Amino acid sequence: MLKSIDLMYQAMLAELGQRSLDAAWSADFPSDGRFTPLTVKQRRYLVFRSA
Numbered sequence: 001m002l003k004s005i006d007l008m009y010q011a012m013l014a015e016l017g018q019r020s021l022d023a024a025w026s027a028d029f030p031s032d033g034r035f036t037p038l039t040v041k042q043r044r045y046l047v048f049r050s051a
Helices: 007-028
Strands: 034-040 043-049
Touching: none
Parallel strands: none
Antiparallel strands: 034 043
């Protein structure tokens, strides 16, 4: 049977995961850019454009 993980360690792991996702997002989408809508063949997409 598996032992449950202490709540403190669960919170630490969740925080680490969130921070790594936030860093990846910032690297892919710099703060000086913006998302703009683009319509292609009657379908709407959001496209990121850097300044």
